[in-house]
Amino acid sequence: xxxxxxxxxxxxxxxxxxxxxxxxxRGRDIISIKDLSKEEINFILDYSKKMVSYAKxxxxxxxxxxxxxxxxxxxxxxxxxxxxxSAMNRLGGRVIGFADPTATSQKKGESLSDTIRMADSYSDxxxxxxxxxxxxxxxxxxxxxxxxxxGDGAGRHPTQCxxxxxxxxxxxxxxxxxxxxxxxxxxxxxxVHSLAYALSLYGADLTFVSxxxxxxxKEVVNxxxxxxxxPSSTSNLExxxxxxxxxxxxxxxxxxxxxxxxxxxxxGTYKIDNYLLKNAxxxxxxxxxxxxxxxxxxxxxxxxxxxxxxxAFNGVPVRMAxxxxxxxGMI
Amino acid sequence: xxxxxxxLIKSGTVIDHIAAGNAVKVLRILGIPKTHSSTVSVAINVxxxxxxxxxxxxxxxxxxxxxxxxxxxxxxxxxINIIRDYEVAEKHKVELPDEIVGITHCSNPTCxxxxxxxVESRFIVLSKDPPRIKCHYCEREPEDIAERII
Numbered sequence: 455x456x457x458x459x460x461x462x463x464x465x466x467x468x469x470x471x472x473x474x475x476x477x478x479x480r481g482r483d484i485i486s487i488k489d490l491s492k493e494e495i496n497f498i499l500d501y502s503k504k505m506v507s508y509a510k511x512x513x514x515x516x517x518x519x520x521x522x523x524x525x526x527x528x529x530x531x532x533x534x535x536x537x538x539x540s541a542m543n544r545l546g547g548r549v550i551g552f553a554d555p556t557a558t559s560q561k562k563g564e565s566l567s568d569t570i571r572m573a574d575s576y577s578d579x580x581x582x583x584x585x586x587x588x589x590x591x592x593x594x595x596x597x598x599x600x601x602x603x604x605g606d607g608a609g610r611h612p613t614q615c616x617x618x619x620x621x622x623x624x625x626x627x628x629x630x631x632x633x634x635x636x637x638x639x640x641x642x643x644x645x646v647h648s649l650a651y652a653l654s655l656y657g658a659d660l661t662f663v664s665x666x667x668x669x670x671x672k673e674v675v676n677x678x679x680x681x682x683x684x685p686s687s688t689s690n691l692e693x694x695x696x697x698x699x700x701x702x703x704x705x706x707x708x709x710x711x712x713x714x715x716x717x718x719x720x721x722g723t724y725k726i727d728n729y730l731l732k733n734a735x736x737x738x739x740x741x742x743x744x745x746x747x748x749x750x751x752x753x754x755x756x757x758x759x760x761x762x763x764x765x766a767f768n769g770v771p772v773r774m775a776x777x778x779x780x781x782x783g784m785i
Numbered sequence: 786x787x788x789x790x791x792x793l794i795k796s797g798t799v800i801d802h803i804a805a806g807n808a809v810k811v812l813r814i815l816g817i818p819k820t821h822s823s824t825v826s827v828a829i830n831v832x833x834x835x836x837x838x839x840x841x842x843x844x845x846x847x848x849x850x851x852x853x854x855x856x857x858x859x860x861x862x863x864x865i866n867i868i869r870d871y872e873v874a875e876k877h878k879v880e881l882p883d884e885i886v887g888i889t890h891c892s893n894p895t896c897x898x899x900x901x902x903x904v905e906s907r908f909i910v911l912s913k914d915p916p917r918i919k920c921h922y923c924e925r926e927p928e929d930i931a932e933r934i935i
Contacts, residue, residue, distance in 0.1 A: 486924070565900075565901055565902050565903070566897065566900075566902060567902050567903055567904070584897070585895070586895055586896065586897040586900060587893060587895055587896050587897065587922070587923035587924075587925070588891075588896050588897040588898060588920065588921075588922025588923040588924075589897045591897075591921065591922045592897045592898070592902060592904060592922055595904065606897075606923075607895050607923075608895070609923055609924065610924070673924075673925065673926055
């Protein structure tokens, strides 16, 4: 290796250390995507790329050996919980926690703050999913260990948002000016709230498609506007996807509806199938935070449009990056 | 001689420049008449140079800053005059602080601050006039602030 490449490598390392010191992720809570600047999001996404080979099991690291993650899931989850646990294991750390709160003292009436105090004393980092909005923010007030929000009710889901951004950048190389359609339950869907904000931060072109009763809340629309994006709204999916680059579909979430009749009225309003995708760009990618129910026909899985399973995998490298950053165990 | 519609008070507080129609909400925030036995005079839709306004006169009670913050949520342009011996001894303009703690409940029924947790409600002030606040926990903007005053 020539002296020039050594100097180049050294400068790159210095720059990296400078950014890292400026970012100061160690011990930090990740509650909302809004807690992160665009510069910090870029850093996380860049660092996540480095984790892909470890996430696939192609590389091996014990960077978080001796560290313990508390995985507190007060609500059901498949991908978020498993990918967090896989991420911690891939980094050489250990996981404690629960996926069923009925087997914990919460059943006896214990408050969330008390449960958090306990988990804080047993572990180095805490991941929490909870049905009440603001639960992760509250947890952060009672724990010294960093809190990673894995979804709080219909509120925020920052790690899903980061993996969604990672997926779009991996496929499209950029987010700016990408035409993104957000579809489905935009009222209660926490992933789309965080994502609409983040996509606006990057200057994407947004279209919201939903049944009338499940429209994007005005707070979210206002936030997008404050960031300089003018999202358009429609109920016509066919028209919306015509020149779209990304179609991000969400499930109509039965568990968020206060009224079963209201749910029955809107479930099945939209369905993505090969017939619909005939009108779409060849390079349109279809994303979904999963689980899906009826909104994407399984026939789409076999088309180049389907990206949701790769998107789900991306949860591992992105969460590895976050765990590594907040615990100070960078690779 | 111009006749006063509501009489001067010897001591107490005069809340002036309340947006017309909001005097009753101000009384509710101050817990009047529940917490107060002296005379309270209310004038609604009083004509002034700047249009219509409401005025509240509370006898024998000087409103403290904590209560002033509560009023600022629904009457951001109000002035508080502390009266001692028929004279204006102090005059304050109400102003929303940057953060409001323990004054109003979050209107979101699924916000964690409405559950059995040892925390006070906390709101970030987004705009002082018109008042807009956002829950620190769930990040929602409450719909009717006056209805949620603790």
